[in-house]
Amino acid sequence: MILSYYVQINKLAGNEDVNLPCKMSEQASGYDLYAAVAGEIVLAPGERALIPTGISLAMPEGLEAQIRPRSGLALKHGITCLNTPGTIDADYRGEIKVLLINLGQEPFAIARNERIAQMVFQAVPVVNLVEVEELSETQRGAGGFGHTGK
Ligand SMILES: O=c1ccn([C@H]2C[C@H](O)[C@@H](COP(=O)(O)OP(=O)(O)OP(=O)(O)O)O2)c(=O)[nH]1
Numbered sequence: 405m406i407l408s409y410y411v412q413i414n415k416l417a418g419n420e421d422v423n424l425p426c427k428m429s430e431q432a433s434g435y436d437l438y439a440a441v442a443g444e445i446v447l448a449p450g451e452r453a454l455i456p457t458g459i460s461l462a463m464p465e466g467l468e469a470q471i472r473p474r475s476g477l478a479l480k481h482g483i484t485c486l487n488t489p490g491t492i493d494a495d496y497r498g499e500i501k502v503l504l505i506n507l508g509q510e511p512f513a514i515a516r517n518e519r520i521a522q523m524v525f526q527a528v529p530v531v532n533l534v535e536v537e538e539l540s541e542t543q544r545g546a547g548g549f550g551h552t553g554k
């Protein structure tokens with residue numbers, strides 16, 4: 405079954421040259437996000453930076469977007485998203501930004517229009533939290549954090 409939605413996308417002023425998020429293969433899960441940095445920025449080992457993408461979105465209620473690292477950047481350069489997966493709320497209208505961190509040993513340069521991360525859309529159920537005095541019993545109960553063994 406294929407779920408299909410329309411999501412509005414807006415290029416922010418001054419970013420007309422920055423590519424729109426793009427799927428790199430027909431059935432890719434993620435739309436690659438392009439850096440909207442001015443010129444180039446360099447992340448020293450251990451350094452983090454909030455990278456602009458030059459775009460904003462309006463998704464329908466019931467969708468979210470997740471910002472995830474690109475595995476190639478992680479493997480080759482130790483570049484990942486610090487808050488992965490980043491959460492883009494359906495009602496957020498600001499610029500999408502990517503919090504990158506350099507966990508590698510070498511400085512890493514990011515140029516304008518380079519692909520820095522990917523954005524995956526997910527359906528989010530609408531949940532109503534109902535406060536109660538007691539919860540239903542289960543076999544697991546409160547067991548967790550490895551209580552079933554290694
Ligand atoms: O990687 C990210 C994560 C978040 N956001 C934007 C969209 C999101 O809707 C908003 C808030 O994100 P989140 O809820 O993760 O952050 P918070 O620290 O809880 O901030 P807030 O109090 O604004 O919700 O920031 C991004 O652009 N990139």
Ligand SMILES: [Mg+2]
Nearest residue numbers: 491492493496
């Ligand atoms: Mg929040």
